[in-house]
Amino acid sequence: MIKYISRRLLMLIPVLIGVSILAFSLIHLVPGDPARSILGEKATKDQLEALQEELGLNDPYYVQYGRFLGDILQGNLGESIQSKESIGVELIQKLPATIELAVFAMLVAVIVGVIAGVIAAVKQYSWFDNMSMTAALFGVSMPIFWLGLMMIWLFSVTFDILPPSGRLTAGVELHTITNFYLIDSILTGNWLAFKDSLSHILMPGLALATIPMAIIARMTRSSMLEVMRQDYIRTANAKGLKKTIIIFQHALKNASLPVLTVIGLQFGLLLGGAVLTETIFSWPGIGRYVYLAVLGRDYPVVQSTILIIAIIFVLVNLITDILYKYLDPRIKFE
């Protein structure tokens, strides 16, 4: 097991080098000049050149990339061109917001998706099955930014029951410990802040949950259907076991392997999907951070943030793979 994990971690290295090259080239391919974006339209050629020199933008690409890689290897994520702050510090400030949102969305997606999938499978071709699977089809195809805007329009503008953006209403006090607002408010027993941050996370959380929820529901259904046709389920039925025990104890555990794969992959994708969701709902996480950085051509921020997201993605998938063994002891790590 330890051997397997360390091998997987070693494999991270080529993956991350690939990601860093990709992130570096993508942002440098986008037309636009960071110096121009800082100094504006009216800057003279001299001023632009001076700033480009200062930012090291005049060096050949391989020198710039080498510098980026060298810094990363020393654990230095660099400095934002725009705010001049350390990117590491800014990420630490913003990461909890994104993780809180992603975990919330994943919980919603898993709970609703798995339950809906199980019911749909058990009652195949029932009205519930047809309806939930149609809804899931919509869910998968729905663009997040459109869904987000519609939710704001419905819940904030029309019914006025949920705040349209942010993490906490201005003026609500919260003593932060972990920077996960829901957890912090519980830890400090601050129920006002808990309710407030819950009402803030609900819309972006649901918007972000839509796609994984739909995929999980469909995956659970098909996987359950397959398992339910197995001989041992028929045996269990013949033994006269309670239906709920058969479904949850015998069937779901075996059906959950492909579902877990999807959950692992989707969780990584959530971090990417957060770029759109956080932009629409002004959620102060790394998605919005990277979006604004792309607009401002803040090369170091874009490169380093993409790298961090990639690391999280790979780690989440590693954890998923390890969980396989728990669910299916037949799986051996080689």
Added chain:
Amino acid sequence: MKKRYLFMLLAVVAMIISACSDSTGSTADDGDEKGGKKTLVFGRGADSIQLDPSKVTDGESIYVTNQIYDTLVRYEEENTEVKAALATDWDVSDDGLVWTFQLRDDVKFHDGTDFAADDVVFNFERWTTSAEFVYYGYMFGASEEDMGGIIEKVEATGDYEVQITLSEPNAPFLQTLAMPPFGIASPEAVEEHGDDYFKNPVGTGPFIFKEWVADDSITVTKNEDYFGEVAKVDEVIFRVIPDNGARFMELQAGTIDLMTGLNPQDISTAEGDDALQIIRRPSMNVAYMAMNTDKEGPLSDKRVRQAINMAVNKEELIALYEGIGKEAKNPIPPSLWGYNDDIEAYPFDVEKAKALLAEAGYADGFDITLNTFSNPRPYMPQPKVTAQAIAEMLKAVNINVEIIESDWDTHLTLTENGEHDMAFLGWTGDNGDPDNFMYVLLDKDNATVGSAGNIAFYKSDKLHDLLKAAQVEMDQDKRTELYLEAQEVIHEDAPWLPIAHTTPPLAASSSIADYIPHPTGSEPFNLLDMKE
């Protein structure tokens, strides 16, 4: 297995809790009034870059620094004429070289230090210490060799008197000093914060800087001791909401009170909503199609350029601006003093255009290229479609237009080098002086291949004499006369097809009163009020 049930139970409980707060977690009242405090929440698409106005040129930074800083002189609320601010009075020597300013003696910086003549000297000296002070270099012609540019020296000639000596007369000087980049900063704060000063701005303006949460919000609070009109709102929060649609919905939901960057389709929605209003900012820009008069061929003939002006139906072009454009007939926008409204725009008249072309020997028309850029600009939201529309219109007079589209930087290089026949471009004014449009964009001094601002390469001695005279004439009325005449010369020679001036719309809650957007792009919010 019990664990699994426990987990599901927890999940259900969690969902019930969230469902409950769903209906009670209303935050509708978090808008304007909190504990009797008037808070203006301003929504915009991007954050400020720096809060040191002398180092930035982006509108989002200036929006905020306009609240915090004062300049020696400032613009009138509705136009670009200049009035007193930190300086109460000024005069200029007969040779136009020495400007003497009398300063207010009752002003304190937000950090409690007194404002006096030495502080003005400090700021001017600071601006000459580095190329980072972008606008100083740009407006006063500073370079690496000569960091001061046209400003030779700045001296305190009394506790509250400053004398600025120029190396050459510069009539727009006062206009330039009113620009936000020349806001006076507290020397003590500059020295105390060093490289971090841009995050800790201290000025004398109507609002005091309070907090900046990067990418999220900037808060400023009312300066009770402001020497001008004390602000009517207690606090202004500048919030970053990147998506235009989401920002507009926040306005509808009442969580913000004022916003920039509307999607065109939201303008009519706001106009039809009693709770909202649309406020238009007067234009400070111009979009035009320059015709390269330097190239051999049809465009060197004035009659051809006039004919092109007549063959284009501007009304149709303006429709492409989706409600934010006004037809242009002059190179300067109507909000500037010196705008010549007596000039009659060339009529849309295809027959007359054909006749003029025939007279010039082009009855059968000709082939020509039109350079345009790929990304929208503030003065031209749809460059490519606009180019296609013009090409279509010119077909009617047998002019066959080939459109060449390139990215912005390439477009600038191509046009500065004069490689084009016709080309789109635009200009946003800096100091609200007609010189800043006409001299920069149409004088023969700026028609040098390789660095041309005058991309029509229009070289009129008559215009040059008028513009040069206006640069050294210190009497405002006489300058106005000169610019009125200059616009007539330009109109007659038609080096451009003037297309449009844009009036960027802002959307506001209908509770916002007395808000006067300034043509320069932003303004202090001290006059603005919020009704109950």
